[in-house]
Amino acid sequence: MNTITQKALVLGATGKTGSRVARNLTELGIKVRTASRSGSDVRFDWDDTSTHAAALQDAALVYLVAPVLRLDFAQQVSAFLDLAERATVRHVTFLSAYGMERAPAEVAVRGVELDLIDRAHFSHSIVRPAWFMQNFSETFLQPVDGAIIVPTGDGTEAFVDAEDIAAVVAATLANPEAHAGAQYAPTGPHAITVAGAAEIISDVSDQPIVHHDIDRRAWIAGTVAAGVPADYAEMLGTLTDTIATGNGATPNTDVERVTGRAPTSFADYARRTAHAWTGEAVR
Numbered sequence: 001m002n003t004i005t006q007k008a009l010v011l012g013a014t015g016k017t018g019s020r021v022a023r024n025l026t027e028l029g030i031k032v033r034t035a036s037r038s039g040s041d042v043r044f045d046w047d048d049t050s051t052h053a054a055a056l057q058d059a060a061l062v063y064l065v066a067p068v069l070r071l072d073f074a075q076q077v078s079a080f081l082d083l084a085e086r087a088t089v090r091h092v093t094f095l096s097a098y099g100m101e102r103a104p105a106e107v108a109v110r111g112v113e114l115d116l117i118d119r120a121h122f123s124h125s126i127v128r129p130a131w132f133m134q135n136f137s138e139t140f141l142q143p144v145d146g147a148i149i150v151p152t153g154d155g156t157e158a159f160v161d162a163e164d165i166a167a168v169v170a171a172t173l174a175n176p177e178a179h180a181g182a183q184y185a186p187t188g189p190h191a192i193t194v195a196g197a198a199e200i201i202s203d204v205s206d207q208p209i210v211h212h213d214i215d216r217r218a219w220i221a222g223t224v225a226a227g228v229p230a231d232y233a234e235m236l237g238t239l240t241d242t243i244a245t246g247n248g249a250t251p252n253t254d255v256e257r258v259t260g261r262a263p264t265s266f267a268d269y270a271r272r273t274a275h276a277w278t279g280e281a282v283r
């Protein structure tokens, strides 16, 4: 397939990975159609199926970000993939999550993986990243009043840079034949504790930042109070327990294997991102 003339549909295009995938693909010379509910080339809403066909029109490649903040979406994604089969799609790269190959089929993310594996009409790649480093600068691990509040104890996680995830995704879409059926689990180069991450963020932002290892039930309640649906907050609580019990992601070589460059360390991500914690303008 001559991918340079192929169009890529990027879902979740204003999000942490989608925005970076779109930029990577454009830099590779691939035509991109960004999609989300607002702020993208086309309006795409998982809950409004009338927006799906236009998003897929002429698209040969799809970066698939499933509906966020919910647990029950396998059918919705399946219907979208049916539509993709009837359109011009040749390859789908799916954003899954670390360890999902061990999840039961009833877990929606695993359900989507199995659905893709079953389809012969287009090829696919599955990308299962560790926790994103950007959680510390863009979402739920951002320091609040000098504390990163999360019940991960002394457990470690091989946090991965969303830039590296995007580079892996872009590589699969740029060369689908080489990555057909591939499953990658992008991780950072080191497994670190949240306290270790806080120390690095302290250094680069020149202010005291600590890890506050809060009670898990209290954290889940706070997450719900912040607007996260209760069932999703429970799932996030389970993920924090995975780390706390020593079962967090461990480093592997997938980023380097796919992109040819070593994964970004937390220190390098933090240096590059220091403005997020100091409030200084990005230069």
Ligand SMILES: NC(=O)c1ccc[n+]([C@@H]2O[C@H](COP(=O)([O-])OP(=O)(O)OC[C@H]3O[C@@H](n4cnc5c(N)ncnc54)[C@H](OP(=O)(O)O)[C@@H]3O)[C@@H](O)[C@H]2O)c1
Pocket: 011, 012, 013, 014, 015, 016, 017, 018, 035, 036, 037, 038, 039, 044, 045, 046, 047, 065, 066, 067, 068, 095, 096, 097, 098, 128, 129, 130, 131, 132, 135
């Ligand atoms: N954070 C982590 O550490 C981590 C680790 C592994 C896997 N993941 C997975 O990453 C996924 C999220 O990806 P991300 O972090 O790149 O995205 P994100 O930053 O959470 O952004 C979500 C994107 O989806 C769009 N969106 C939200 N609701 C939508 C809807 N109803 N219809 C269509 N688009 C919608 C948003 O734009 P609009 O709001 O404008 O529509 C936005 O572009 C989750 O499924 C999560 O399981 C996360």
